Amino acid sequence: MLAERIKAVKPSATLEITAKAKVLRGQGRDIIGFGAGEPDFDTPEHIKKAAYRAIDEGFVYYTPTVGIPELREAIAEKLNVENKIQCSAENIIVTPGAKQALYEAIMVLVNPGEEVLIPSPYWVSYLPMVQLASGKPVFIPTGVDGEFKLGAEQILERITDKTKLLILNSPCNPTGAVLGREDIKAIADICRDKSIHIISDEIYEYIIYNGKEHVSIGSFPDMEDLTITINGFSKAYSMTGWRLGYASAREDILKAMQRLQAHSVSHPTSFVQKAGFVALTSPESKAQIEKMVRAFDERRKIITERLIEIPEVKCSKPDGTFYVFANFSAYEEDSFRLAEYLLEKAGVACVPGEAFGEECRGYLRLSYALSMEKITEGVERIKRALKNYEVKR
Numbered sequence: 397m398l399a400e401r402i403k404a405v406k407p408s409a410t411l412e413i414t415a416k417a418k419v420l421r422g423q424g425r426d427i428i429g430f431g432a433g434e435p436d437f438d439t440p441e442h443i444k445k446a447a448y449r450a451i452d453e454g455f456v457y458y459t460p461t462v463g464i465p466e467l468r469e470a471i472a473e474k475l476n477v478e479n480k481i482q483c484s485a486e487n488i489i490v491t492p493g494a495k496q497a498l499y500e501a502i503m504v505l506v507n508p509g510e511e512v513l514i515p516s517p518y519w520v521s522y523l524p525m526v527q528l529a530s531g532k533p534v535f536i537p538t539g540v541d542g543e544f545k546l547g548a549e550q551i552l553e554r555i556t557d558k559t560k561l562l563i564l565n566s567p568c569n570p571t572g573a574v575l576g577r578e579d580i581k582a583i584a585d586i587c588r589d590k591s592i593h594i595i596s597d598e599i600y601e602y603i604i605y606n607g608k609e610h611v612s613i614g615s616f617p618d619m620e621d622l623t624i625t626i627n628g629f630s631k632a633y634s635m636t637g638w639r640l641g642y643a644s645a646r647e648d649i650l651k652a653m654q655r656l657q658a659h660s661v662s663h664p665t666s667f668v669q670k671a672g673f674v675a676l677t678s679p680e681s682k683a684q685i686e687k688m689v690r691a692f693d694e695r696r697k698i699i700t701e702r703l704i705e706i707p708e709v710k711c712s713k714p715d716g717t718f719y720v721f722a723n724f725s726a727y728e729e730d731s732f733r734l735a736e737y738l739l740e741k742a743g744v745a746c747v748p749g750e751a752f753g754e755e756c757r758g759y760l761r762l763s764y765a766l767s768m769e770k771i772t773e774g775v776e777r778i779k780r781a782l783k784n785y786e787v788k789r
């Protein structure tokens with residue numbers, strides 16, 4: 397009865413684990429959730445106030461499909477100044493979340509059968525989006541040396557005459573890996589040479605540590621036409637529920653995304669766009685982001701230190717995001733089974749590694765967007781539970 401296009405699309409493993417944790421909490425169990433994909437900080441007050449103000453002023457009607465002019469201008473300015481991407485407001489579409497921008501970009505670029513290169517481990521929604529566009533996913537495993545760095549050579553090996561697109565995500569969800577300037581330059585050189593488009597998902601750009609620099613591939617010479625840069629407000633400004641994101645793209649791509657958006661979601665909520673403008677342009681936002689990133693950095697150090705104290709667990713300190721991707725394969729290769737066990741026995745919710753790529757067996761993703769007390773208690777529970785774990789390999 398259902399359409400073919402939806403049949404291959406699996407439910408989101410991240411949402412499933414969250415739902416299971418919720419059921420257990422409903423039964424009165426004390427569950428520590430390492431599953432969350434969102435900051436545990438409230439949206440800063442000055443951003444909330446901008447939304448209240450917009451509602452009070454009656455800014456409650458349809459807006460242009462591509463977003464309100466001042467927000468598009470502010471995004472273009474940010475991309476030029478911070479990311480060194482040459483663009484104007486005409487190149488910007490504001491979307492209900494970065495997810496919608498990614499979906500639109502993939503839908504307007506990929507023809508049935510065209511190949512999309514996806515470095516793996518990858519964020520859970522890239523694959524379903526490519527499947528919905530009837531594209532062919534081609535994975536590039538990056539975890540072989542434990543560093544999760546995407547090498548230019550690996551891309552080159554997988555390019556065929558059907559390759560249309562590469563999806564880049566640095567800082568990366570789930571691994572926290574951050575690509576350096578040289579890595580990105582090498583990738584840009586290949587894509588320019590082979591005329592391969594790039595979707596660069598930069599949603600974690602500010603959540604970066606160790607003085608690492610975020611580099612946008614769209615800033616390299618002649619790359620602005622091949623690159624669709626995607627970003628959003630969810631992570632940097634703790635605005636996950638507001639649903640606000642954007643894309644910067646060449647005008648013909650942008651116009652196509654505009655058509656898709658016009659006939660589907662229309663545009664992001666009017667007063668949310670006003671709040672987004674304040675988030676982007678107010679100096680207060682920078683201070684709030686710095687405070688949040690400092691807190692994440694402290695938690696990052698603690699969670700990695702505690703995890704590697706568990707015998708046989710391997711986990712490198714990630715350079716970005718608020719996730720660690722830890723290797724538990726000495727205990728269990730089946731990460732779904734391991735996540736289930738930890739939820740039942742230890743009251744700890746983690747996301748199974750296999751949700752991010754088939755080769756991520758034995759891995760778990762742990763988000764450290766939760767209090768230091770919960771982090772230490774949660775890892776302690778994992779350690780205790782694994783002492784009794786019957787190794788299945």
Ligand SMILES: Cc1ncc(COP(=O)(O)O)c(C=O)c1O
Nearest residue numbers: 433493494495519569628630641
């Ligand atoms: C890598 C990545 N891209 C995009 C998104 C989507 O963000 P948004 O809330 O703006 O739709 C997420 C959210 O978890 C993400 O982790």
